[in-house]
Amino acid sequence: QVQLEESGPGLVKASQTLSLTCTVSGESITTKYYYWSWIRQPPGKGLEWIGYISYQGSAYYSPSLKSRTSISRDTSKNQFTLQLSSVTPEDTAIYYCATHTELGQGTQVTVSS
8 A cells, every 4th residue: 555644844934945755655656657746735725736756757747836846756765855946825735745546644834924
């Protein structure tokens, strides 16, 4: 069973870069046809897909966030990372990492102005 766990700062100042790590267990992030996503849910709103990195290491981003987003991976640690730059209070949300069958528990990130 794949398990995902998000980690990172819970509070980020506006204009800084948000950085979160997802640690994966139960499956290698290089296993064929697995795609590893970041998703978020702002308060009072629905889920928003941010982007994913493939088992081959290629990353794809939501057009609305593409200019500020970078997803990378560390295969030696079986982790993948989200970086979101120039954050504003509108980036306050619960951030989840996910694959097609599993969702992490999520981590609250608050952007202070």
